[in-house]
Each structure stands twice: as C-alpha cells, then as structure tokens.
Amino acid sequence: MIDMGPDKSVLILLKHCKEMKQQEMHLRLITLLLLLGCSTLFIFTICADLRQREDSASSEQRSPDYSKQDRVCPTDTQTNSKRLRIDLRSESANNKTDPQYLRWNVVFGEKYNKERRAIVIPENGFYFVYVRTALNCHGADRASNFEKFSFALHKWNEGYNMNVTLMDAWDGITCSPDGSKSAFVGQLFELLKGDHVSVWIKQGYKLITNSAFGAYLV
Known part of the structure; x- marks a missing residue:
C-alpha cells in the first residue's frame, strides 16, 4: 500500500480524464474520415453508373439507320x-x-x-x-x-x-x-x-x- 496525498490523487485523475478525452477525439476524427470516404465512394459509384447508362442509351439511339438519316438530312x-x-x-x-x-x-x-x-x-x-x-x-x-x-x-x-x-x-x-x-x-x-x-x-x-x-x- 502506498500512501498518497489528496492533491496527488486529484492530479492523477485529471490526467487520466485528459487522456480519455484525447482518445475520444481521435476516435471521432477517424470515424468522420471513414464516413467521408464511404460517402465519396458511394457518390462516385452512382455517377459512374449514370454515365454508363447515358452512354448506352446514346449508342442505341445512334444506330446505323439513325446515322444514315443524319447523313441524308438536307444541308x-x-x-x-x-x-x-x-x-x-x-x-x-x-x-x-x-x-x-x-x-x-x-x-x-x-x-x-x-x-x-x-x-x-x-x-x-x-x-x-x-x-x-x-x-x-x-x-x-x-x-x-x-x-x-x-x-x-x-x-x-x-x-x-x-x-x-x-x-x-x-x-x-x-x-x-x-x-x-x-x-x-x-x-x-x-x-x-x-x-x-x-x-x-x-x-x-x-x-x-x-x-x-x-x-x-x-
């Protein structure tokens, strides 16, 4: 058993609380970065899918017959x-x-x-x-x-x-x-x-x- 004075006990408790708060802030920051990364990846995936669909629709519309009509349109x-x-x-x-x-x-x-x-x-x-x-x-x-x-x-x-x-x-x-x-x-x-x-x-x-x-x- 080690005898501590009341002041020293309070200092140890405050130091422990400070360390816990720092760890909590670090965890929050890491969580926020993970959320931002996931959101960015999700948005990028949606945009890529929409772009692919638009390209497919455009290719279907500009079939050989459609292109032929474009060429024979009056100048x-x-x-x-x-x-x-x-x-x-x-x-x-x-x-x-x-x-x-x-x-x-x-x-x-x-x-x-x-x-x-x-x-x-x-x-x-x-x-x-x-x-x-x-x-x-x-x-x-x-x-x-x-x-x-x-x-x-x-x-x-x-x-x-x-x-x-x-x-x-x-x-x-x-x-x-x-x-x-x-x-x-x-x-x-x-x-x-x-x-x-x-x-x-x-x-x-x-x-x-x-x-x-x-x-x-x-």
Whole structure:
C-alpha cells in the first residue's frame, strides 16, 4: 500500500480524464474520415453508373439507320434553295389602259407564273412583299393637272379560286415639264403554299415608267 496525498490523487485523475478525452477525439476524427470516404465512394459509384447508362442509351439511339438519316438530312444550302427570293421588273406594254395586272420580267428567282403575272409562294410562312413604282407626268400644257395613281396587291390560290386584296395603295403626281416621283410600299404577310401574288393597277397605268416587285421569306 502506498500512501498518497489528496492533491496527488486529484492530479492523477485529471490526467487520466485528459487522456480519455484525447482518445475520444481521435476516435471521432477517424470515424468522420471513414464516413467521408464511404460517402465519396458511394457518390462516385452512382455517377459512374449514370454515365454508363447515358452512354448506352446514346449508342442505341445512334444506330446505323439513325446515322444514315443524319447523313441524308438536307444541308443548309438545300434548305436555303427552298426559301423564296425573287425580284421582278416591269415589262413594257402597248396597252396602258386601266385597270390591268402588271407584266414582269424576272431579275432573279424562279417562282413566277407568267400567265397569271404573279409570284408563286412555295411554302407556308411569313413573306415581305414590296412594290416600287416610278411615276412620270410631263407636259407644260398640263402643269395644273393632278394625276391619281392607285394599285392593289392581290393573291389567288386554286384552293379558294378567287382574288383577295392584301393591300391597297394610293398616290398621285402633279404634271409638269419635269414632274416625276417614286412610290414604295412594303409589308409583311402570312401566306400559304400555292398563293399567287400579283399587282393590280386600278388607276394611272400610263404614269408608270418602271416598277419593281419582289418577295422573300423571312
């Protein structure tokens, strides 16, 4: 038996408690590291499995037939070739009486029906259609006269077989030795495949010196 004083016993007990707390902290730290490692491994396994499934699904979708379809899809050039781009210039005519449809010569583009004197719409969509007209009224003996000019934009489709007015325009010019002016109209229209768009001169055909008429898909 060893006789210890009360102070020494307390010091030994405190030292023992301190060592126990250090061991407990070490155990907690080791446990936390193990949990973090297991969680990381679990997440990595799930991500790898999802990536493998996505790769498998992508491989199944891009079968030889699918790849063949990709190769035969229209190119940008082929798509653009279907987009309407046309510009016309008025054709001189001996008969300049009102009213009548303007005749045109093609500057560029292919969708022009000479018989109906109309632009033919190749597919459904929104089209910007424009008409520019140069007017001239000369003669000093008519200096006080004012000549009216008006036209309409018509569309026709064999589906309903009737002319429909898309737009009306009015203008005029005062006759003088050098009297001339230019009129321009343009508007966006929703048109259907097979629509025939033409320019109908109501009044003032004799005032026209030249005209431009065109449309393009937007």
